[in-house]
Amino acid sequence: xxxxxxxxxxxxxxxxxxxxxxxxxxxxxxxxxxxxxxxxxxxxxxxxxxxxxxxxxxxxxxxxxxxxxxxxxxxxxxxxxxxxxxxxxxxxxxxxxxxxxxxxxxxxxxxxxxxxxxxxxxxxxxxxxxxxxxxxxxxxxxxxxxxxxxxxxxxxxxxxxxxxxxxxxxxxxxxxxxxxxxxxxxxxxxxxxxxxxxxxxxxxxxxxxxxxxxxxxxxxxxxxxxxxxxxxxxxxxxxxxxxxxxxxxxxxxxxxxxxxxxxxxxxxxxxxxxxxxxxxxxxxxxxxxxxxxxxxxxxxxxxxxxxxxxxxxxxxxxxxxxxxxxxxxxxxxxxxxxxxxxxxxxxxxxxxxxxxxxxxxxxxxxxxxxxxxxxxxxxxxxxxxxxxxxxxxxxxxxxxxxxxxxxxxxxxxxxxxxxxxxxxxxxxxxxxxxxxxxxxxxxxxxxxxxxxxxxxxxxxxxxxxxxxxx
Amino acid sequence: xxxxxxxxxxxxxxxxxxxxxxxxxxxxxxxxxxxxxxxxxxxxxxxxxxxxxxxxxxxxxxxxxxxxxxxxxxxxxxxxxxxxxxxxxxxxxxxxxxxxxxxxxxxxxxxxxxxxxxxxxxxxxxxxxxxxxxxxxxxxxxxxxxxxxxxxxxxxxxxxxxxxxxxxxxxxxxxxxxxxxxxxxxxxxxxxxxxxxxxxxxxxxxxxxxxxxxxxxxxxxxxxxxxxxxxxxxxxxxxxxxxxxxxxxxxxxxxxxxxxxxxxxxxxxxxxxxxxxxxxxxxxxxxxxxxxxxxxxxxxxxxxxxxxxxxxxxxxxxxxxxxxxxxxxxxxxxxxxxxxxxxxxxxxxxxxxxxxxxxxxxxxxxxxxxxxxxxxxxxxxxxxxxxxxxxxxxxxxxxxxxxxxxxxxxxxxxxxxxxxxxxxxxxxxxxxxxxxxxxxxxxxxxxxxxxxxxxxxxxxxxxxxxxxxx
Numbered sequence: 048x049x050x051x052x053x054x055x056x057x058x059x060x061x062x063x064x065x066x067x068x069x070x071x072x073x074x075x076x077x078x079x080x081x082x083x084x085x086x087x088x089x090x091x092x093x094x095x096x097x098x099x100x101x102x103x104x105x106x107x108x109x110x111x112x113x114x115x116x117x118x119x120x121x122x123x124x125x126x127x128x129x130x131x132x133x134x135x136x137x138x139x140x141x142x143x144x145x146x147x148x149x150x151x152x153x154x155x156x157x158x159x160x161x162x163x164x165x166x167x168x169x170x171x172x173x174x175x176x177x178x179x180x181x182x183x184x185x186x187x188x189x190x191x192x193x194x195x196x197x198x199x200x201x202x203x204x205x206x207x208x209x210x211x212x213x214x215x216x217x218x219x220x221x222x223x224x225x226x227x228x229x230x231x232x233x234x235x236x237x238x239x240x241x242x243x244x245x246x247x248x249x250x251x252x253x254x255x256x257x258x259x260x261x262x263x264x265x266x267x268x269x270x271x272x273x274x275x276x277x278x279x280x281x282x283x284x285x286x287x288x289x290x291x292x293x294x295x296x297x298x299x300x301x302x303x304x305x306x307x308x309x310x311x312x313x314x315x316x317x318x319x320x321x322x323x324x325x326x327x328x329x330x331x332x333x334x335x336x337x338x339x340x341x342x343x344x345x346x347x348x349x350x351x352x353x354x355x356x357x358x359x360x361x362x363x364x365x366x367x368x369x370x371x372x373x374x375x376x377x378x379x380x381x382x383x384x385x386x387x388x389x390x391x392x393x394x395x396x397x398x399x400x401x402x403x404x405x406x407x408x409x410x411x412x413x414x415x416x417x418x419x420x421x422x423x424x425x426x427x428x429x430x431x432x433x434x435x436x437x438x439x440x441x442x443x444x445x446x447x448x449x450x451x452x453x454x455x456x457x458x459x460x461x462x463x464x465x466x467x468x469x470x471x472x473x474x475x476x477x478x479x480x481x482x483x484x485x486x487x488x489x490x491x492x493x494x495x496x497x498x499x500x501x502x503x504x505x506x507x508x509x510x511x512x513x514x515x516x517x
Numbered sequence: 518x519x520x521x522x523x524x525x526x527x528x529x530x531x532x533x534x535x536x537x538x539x540x541x542x543x544x545x546x547x548x549x550x551x552x553x554x555x556x557x558x559x560x561x562x563x564x565x566x567x568x569x570x571x572x573x574x575x576x577x578x579x580x581x582x583x584x585x586x587x588x589x590x591x592x593x594x595x596x597x598x599x600x601x602x603x604x605x606x607x608x609x610x611x612x613x614x615x616x617x618x619x620x621x622x623x624x625x626x627x628x629x630x631x632x633x634x635x636x637x638x639x640x641x642x643x644x645x646x647x648x649x650x651x652x653x654x655x656x657x658x659x660x661x662x663x664x665x666x667x668x669x670x671x672x673x674x675x676x677x678x679x680x681x682x683x684x685x686x687x688x689x690x691x692x693x694x695x696x697x698x699x700x701x702x703x704x705x706x707x708x709x710x711x712x713x714x715x716x717x718x719x720x721x722x723x724x725x726x727x728x729x730x731x732x733x734x735x736x737x738x739x740x741x742x743x744x745x746x747x748x749x750x751x752x753x754x755x756x757x758x759x760x761x762x763x764x765x766x767x768x769x770x771x772x773x774x775x776x777x778x779x780x781x782x783x784x785x786x787x788x789x790x791x792x793x794x795x796x797x798x799x800x801x802x803x804x805x806x807x808x809x810x811x812x813x814x815x816x817x818x819x820x821x822x823x824x825x826x827x828x829x830x831x832x833x834x835x836x837x838x839x840x841x842x843x844x845x846x847x848x849x850x851x852x853x854x855x856x857x858x859x860x861x862x863x864x865x866x867x868x869x870x871x872x873x874x875x876x877x878x879x880x881x882x883x884x885x886x887x888x889x890x891x892x893x894x895x896x897x898x899x900x901x902x903x904x905x906x907x908x909x910x911x912x913x914x915x916x917x918x919x920x921x922x923x924x925x926x927x928x929x930x931x932x933x934x935x936x937x938x939x940x941x942x943x944x945x946x947x948x949x950x951x952x953x954x955x956x957x958x959x960x961x962x963x964x965x966x967x968x969x970x971x972x973x974x975x976x977x978x979x980x981x982x983x984x985x986x987x
Contacts, residue, residue: 150755150864173761195704206702208711209679222951229862231892232676232932234665234715235940235947236974237956241678241711245704262761285620291643291732333803392699394620422701462702470705477705481692486707488962493955504706 049089049134053110057092057134060102065093065140076135079120079127080182082383083433084468088115088129095140097215097223097254104252105221107134107498115500116248118158118190121182123386124467126194126247130502136252138189144168145255151229152260153212158189158253162196165258175263177204180463181371192253195245197463199296199370202421203329204261206463208244213257216243219494228257242489247465248500250493264329267295268339269363272346273320273353277301277404280322281397283349284420287326288393290345292338296327297421298370301400304377304417304428311376314369317353322400324351324420325370327363373417374428381413381430387446389453390462393423402452403427410445412438424462450476471506519559519604523580527562527604530572535563535610546605549590549597550652552853553903554938558585558599565610567685567693567724574722575691577604577968585970586718588628588660591652593856594937596664596717600972606722608659614638615725621699622730623682628659628723632666635728645733647674650933651841662723665715667933669766669797669840672891674731676933678714683727686713689964698727712959717935718970720963734799737765738809739833742816743790743823747771747874750792751867753819754890757796758863760815762808766797767891768840771870774847774887774898781846784839787823792870794821794890795840797833843887844898851883851900857916859923860932863893872922873897880915882908894932920946941976 049057049068057066067073068090078085089112094100107114113133120127129135142159149172156165162183169176179198180186186196192214197206213227226240227233243250274280280299287294300308300323309316316323324346328338339356346354357363378384391399400416403425407414418426427449431442450460450473460466460473475483487505490497519527519538527536537543538560548555559582564570577584583603590597599605608629615625619642626635632653639646649668650656656666662684667676683697696710697703713720744750750769757764770778770793779786786793794816798808809826816824827833848854861869870886873895877884888896897919901912920930920943930936930943945953957975960967 148862148864150759151862152758153862195708197702197704201702208708218951218955222954224949224952224955226948226952228927228929230860230927230929230932231863232667232671232860232889232894233929233947234931234933234935235929236936236944236952237720237959238665238678238711238715239948239952239955241708242959245708250707262763288622289620293732331801331804331807334801337801390700390702392618392621392623393701394618419702424702457698457700459698459700459703459705461704462700463704465704466706474706477703478696478709479694481688482694482696482706482709484692485688485694485709485963489707489709489712489959492958492962 049112053106053112054090056106057090057103061092061094061099065095067091076117077129079122079125081123081125081469082385084125084128086129086132088135089132091135091137093137093140097217100217100252100254101221101223103136104217104219108219108221108496111496111498113501114498116189116193116252118187119185121186122190122194122465122467124461124465124469126465126467126503128468130468138187141254147172147174148229153229154258154260156188156256156258158187160188162186162188162191169260170263173263174260176210176258176260178207178210181374188256189253192244192256193246193248194465197424199298199419201419201424202297203293203295208241210259211240211244211256212259214240214243214253215255216251216253218251219496219498245465247467247503249490249503250499266332266335267327267329267360267363268335269357269366270326270339270343271355271366272324272351273317274322274351275320277322277400278397279350280324281400283324283346283351284396285394286345286349287342290341292341294326294338294342294421295329296325298325298418299396299420300325300370300373300417301415303415304373307376307380307415308369308373311379312369312372314365316369325366327367377415377428377430382432385429385431385442387427387449388424388462388464389427389449389458389460390424391453391456391458393421395456395458396420396423399425399453399456403449406445406448410441412442412445414445423458466504468503471504474504474506519582523576523582524560526576527560527573531562531564531569535565537561546587547599549592549595551593551595551939552855554595554598556599556602558605559602561605561607563607563610567687570687570722570724571691571693573606574687574689578689578691578966581966581968583971584968586659586663586722588657589655591656592660592664592935592937594931594935594939596935596937596973598938600938608657611724617642617644618699623699624728624730626658626726626728628657630658632656632658632661639730640733643733644730646680646728646730648677648680651844658726659723662714662726663716663718664935667894669768669889671889671894672767673763673765678711680729681710681714681726682729684710684713684723685725686721686723688721689966689968715935717937717973719960719973720969736802736805737797737799737830737833738805739827739836740796740809740813741825741836742794742821743787744792744821745790747792747870748867749820750794751870753794753816753821754866755864756815756819757812760811762811764796764808764812764891765799766795768795768888769890770795770840770843770887771885773885774843777846777850777885778839778843781849782839782842784835786839795836797837847885847898847900852902855899855901855912857897857919858894858932858934859897859919859928859930860894861923861926861928863891865926865928866890866893869895869923869926873919876915876918880911882912882915884915893928936974938973941974944974944976
């Protein structure tokens with residue numbers, strides 16, 4: 048509950064119309080796309096400018112009020128839930144593409160820009176912004192930056208951090224810092240830009256970003272390969288990379304996911320297949336043709352019972368849409384869908400998927416797996432019901448075992464979703480207690496009063512843990 | 518001067534044979550490639566393992582002894598001079614390539630590996646490690662990581678930070694942290710990997726790195742375009758990028774540099790040209806041929822009086838060697854060579870080069886310019902003599918004006934050399950006092966006793982500054 052002084056202070060900064068605290072508004076911003084995490088904020092505030100952000104953050108810092116910057120709330124780690132109440136900051140008024148610079152191949156954007164709007168805007172100029180999280184139709188660039196969002200094109204093109212070359216951000220003390228710029232090279236001190244990307248709103252509020260663009264690839268082709276066994280599919284992933292081909296997209300869907308997507312989208316996916324690989328290559332026409340031919344051969348040599356190259360761009364796009372619909376398709380099956388992002392070195396994909404199957408069986412829970420096989424970033428997805436406490440305990444146990452297995456294979460607890468609340472108890476598994484302490488020292492240096500998105504990344508307490516078998 | 522207790526402690530950790538403190542040894546490690554900075558260390562220590570590093574750093578932390586990690590000392594910002602004496606740590610014993618993983622396209626290396634040795638080792642497996650600082654024949658990967666080294670391939674392929682996916686490092690308290698891994702995606706907490714890369718040895722000692730590799734490009738071609746005027750050359754740089762071509766290398770040499778290189782290497786460079794552009798494209802054969810053809814047309818349309826495509830790989834390599842020899846060639850002309858790396862958005866190259874010419878004339882100093890035009894990273898290089906105090910004042914004045922101009926054009930004070938001692942007085946020009954304060958808070962969080970490479974990045978005092986004209 049904000050004091051009258053703080054409430055009035057906010058209204059003075061942004062205008063009464065940009066401070067929302069009706070019960071309905073508070074409920075709307077009490078949760079994000081992560082199941083089973085909900086806390087009411089005290090108010091929702093819409094800054095109109097960097098100056099507004101600075102004034103709000105100073106007020107929060109003075110009165111030790113939690114501040115949660117939020118894009119569209121599509122994250123899957125409870126990263127934007129207002130765990131300790133306080134203020135949720137949204138960027139509806141700071142949603143402009145400020146510039147697309149064709150000479151320097153850069154864009155300058157405000158945090159509230161929708162990812163797909165940016166992608167379309169640069170494509171009109173024959174340019175390319177590669178990061179494409181599945182939520183890109185509604186996610187914002189600010190949210191993508193806070194979470195270092197990945198996507199289907201990560202294998203060849205990297206993730207959000209690879210495209211942020213400069214930032215403007217506001218520190219908890221209200222100071223405005225500008226880093227980087229339209230620069231391919233800049234080593235003026237520590238790389239605060241990279242530190243901010245993926246910091247989940249726990250260090251500062253990002254108010255502007257300079258993004259690197261690429262020339263738009265001139266051609267693209269899509270291919271679907273069907274397998275009886277998931278091991279064979281996993282081995283094909285390894286053999287494609289080992290043959291020095293880096294496809295733009297190399298996605299994996301297991302049988303349960305295929306069946307759910309087909310039931311949802313009806314696009315003719317082979318529901319009898321044990322697994323499919325969905326591949327895209329882009330680039331110059333000759334390269335696309337050559338790589339697709341070679342990948343087709345490798346799929347066939349790897350035991351695919353059918354390999355189809357999409358006959359047209361529209362057919363290819365339909366296949367990709369099917370993949371992008373996987374979460375929606377699975378979400379129809381049960382009241383609660385928990386989508387994780389355990390990630391392993393790409394050579395360990397088959398082993399990891401098999402382990403997930405075994406862990407699900409052992410704990411008697413329903414887990415489908417799909418994801419970005421080419422970069423080892425899997426999405427084991429559990430269909431469950433949060434109201435069933437006994438089952439939820441088994442679900443949590445299963446995910447703990449999945450995280451432990453990923454770590455054991457040289458992987459990580461989160462490839463692209465972030466730590467948030469959801470994975471904070473497991474962070475030390477990946478980075479060690481020493482690493483968590485180093486991160487906490489950085490947090491303390493930036494935000495001594497712990498107002499920025501408190502309760503995220505750093506676990507309040509360590510949960511009971513599954514032993515990691517070495 | 519180390520106490521007997523500390524001196525004995527070091528010998529106990531690494532063995533007497535790995536503690537050097539004869540006067541000759543101290544002189545050898547009292548300076549690096551940066552002119553006019555020299556301080557004797559108290560000892561030079563050669564750890565044999567991460568455990569040795571941890572024990573040394575704990576000893577240093579206990580007794581507040583400065584510790585300077587050093588590769589081959591090729592940096593140009595006085596980044597590895599032992600400004601406050603103490604211990605210089607070198608990695609002759611930690612110089613192994615631990616693994617090249619062809620399935621995951623990664624290499625795991627110790628910090629003492631020579632950059633070119635790694636490049637050759639991965640090329641034998643048809644793989645590619647792109648960062649290629651001009652010093653790569655002798656520079657180490659550890660040094661490259663500390664400085665976030667760039668190189669000639671930065672335009673298309675990025676710099677060192679784009680290839681480090683995991684680190685092992687030792688904190689000043691002796692704790693060992695492992696980040697990242699063989700992972701294309703990892704968002705488990707703050708990106709400490711990126712924070713460490715380019716931190717100039719001021720936060721921790723890097724003891725192992727996991728590096729991303731690419732498939733080796735199948736073809737490469739080299740081309741030289743000669744111009745009467747540097748503006749025309751600069752405009753061609755912009756037009757190549759604006760035509761959506763990203764060459765592997767796009768280098769610029771001004772007339773004075775051309776003449777110095779030709780006198781040094783005698784490879785038939787056109788000493789009458791006002792500027793040359795040296796271009797490379799790599800990739801699939803068809804793409805290389807197409808891009809080279811298009812670039813040739815753009816050079817001719819941009820006013821090049823001659824454009825020659827190297828007839829063979831050997832001829833191309835000779836041209837590239839000429840570019841890599843620029844510093845050596847210029848260094849013959851005068852007793853002291855100061856090579857800077859002011860960087861601007863690539864569309865501002867011509868304007869920046871012209872400004873450098875004017876600034877040199879105005880201050881009556883001799884400055885040649887060459888560098889990575891494609892990524893806006895120029896190397897204005899001054900031939901002078903540090904014994905001439907009056908001239909050195911004019912040199913410093915000229916470089917101040919060059920940094921100010923770079924900032925005014927949206928650039929930075931250092932693209933790839935780092936801040937070190939040399940550019941610390943100018944850091945706030947780029948990042949603001951607020952940014953410097955944020956960086957200092959990170960430094961304090963990692964290294965509360967300020968033992969790690971003290972005196973670097975953060976200026977002890979602010980030098981007299983040239984006003985920045987906005």
